[in-house]
Amino acid sequence: MNANVSVETILKELDILFEYHKNVRMLTPYIPGDFDNIEGKLYTSKNSENSRFKLKPIFRLAQKMTKGEILEVNRMTDQLNQNFVIRICAFLEYYGFVKKDEKSKGKNAIDQNLKGWEAVDLIRRLRNYFAHTTGRLNSNDKEHMKTLKVLCDKFGLNQAEYIKLEQFPLSIDVVIFHFINEIKRYVPLHYKKYGLTMVQDCAE
Helix, strand or coil: CCCCCCHHHHHHHHHHHHHHHHHHHHCCCCCCCCCCCCCCEEECCHHHHCCCCCCCCEEECCCCCCHHHHHHHHHHHHHHHHHHHHHHHHHHHHCCCCCCCCCCCCCCCCCCCCCCHHHHHHHHHHHHHHHHCCCCCCCCCHHHHHHHHHHHHHHCCCHHHHHHHCCCCCCHHHHHHHHHHHHHHHHHHHHHHHCCCCCHHHHC
């Protein structure tokens, strides 16, 4: 275990992870619900286009897509975003910025006095849902609905829309981009306050 990793190195690694995810999502674009197939083209997301990867794919459809097909494609892109949330949470756990047991106290607990903690807490919550279930939003689960409300209130989204889709809002351009920016606020503050507290069983 290397306990001498600088905060700059950690933030650089975070950028690399996000860059990889943007590149993957560049090849798996989200299809808007009002997509009418008139052009027969799909374009990458705004943040994917900001990638250092210079290719900017435009997908030409061989045939008109049904609403059901569009829904299934979007479920695949949602799965990719869920996997990224799981990976980011594991990254934060590895360096000791998040502890698996959210009730724990001390150095590895999420410090609510530090800027960016809300996003880190949301990532932890979502990771628990995504890593142990299908990732579908369960409107009968009080914890799911509590998290959905926080996300929708934060980003001005319609809860009913996501309940119907059985999905948490995970837009790469809005939600995930926000998560990354907030992690970049939280990590240096946590590092400065507590130092590096890498998790032994993860780091070996």
